[in-house]
Amino acid sequence: MDTLRQNFWKEEYLREKMLRCEWHHKYGSLVKAKQKAKAAARLPLKLPTLASKAPHSPPPVPKAVPSKSPSPVPEASFQSEMYPVPPATRALLYDGISHDSQGRYHYLNTQKLDLPESRYLLPITTNFTYGWQLGPPVKQELVSCKMCRIESFFRKNGAFALLDPRDLAL
Incomplete structure (x- = not known):
């Protein structure tokens, strides 16, 4: 260079x-x-903490007017969305392991059998509203009418053949 x-x-x-x-x-x-x-x-967002307020007591109701209240709601904590789990059902959590269909597995299957309105105070999501307070499922018995039942969706004689009376549901 x-x-x-x-x-x-x-x-x-x-x-x-x-x-x-x-x-x-x-x-x-x-x-x-x-x-x-x-x-x-x-930096993580820090939200202010809210002090829990005691629920306001309702104003005294005059004795002359009988109050019609909706079905009584069992007492539950104000911060919980669910009713407390019964002690017998909660005991299933600590009995065995899920691998043997005990413990958490048996607990969840038992909880699943209860209706949502017996587990939750109010519908939490919009999907809850579709089945809320419908009651127990009703079994519908199938009618065993031979005329109403079709063996198959397809025609037995092929697509372009003339219709056979056995292919029609009347």
Whole structure:
């Protein structure tokens, strides 16, 4: 490398350094502000804690007017969405292991048999409203009429054959 080439690289290096200093002087404060905003966005959001308020007692009802209240709701804690689990059902959790169809497996299958309105205070999701308070399922017996039953969806004689009376459901 000769002197001419060395001077060229020296000037290039100094020019680049000056450009960087000018850019930093011009845009440095904006970059720092953006970095602070990103750092603040990464911090977890802290929500204020709400003090639990005691439920307000209802105003006294005059004795002359009989009050018609809906079905009495069993007492449950205000923070829970579910009724408390009966102790006999809760004991199933600690009896055996799920691998042997005991423990948690048996507990969940027992809970599944209860109706939702006996487990939850109110419908939690909109899907709950479809089956809320329908009562026990009703079995419908199939009618054993030979005329109403079709053995198969397809025609027995092929797609383009004339219709056979046995293929029709009348």
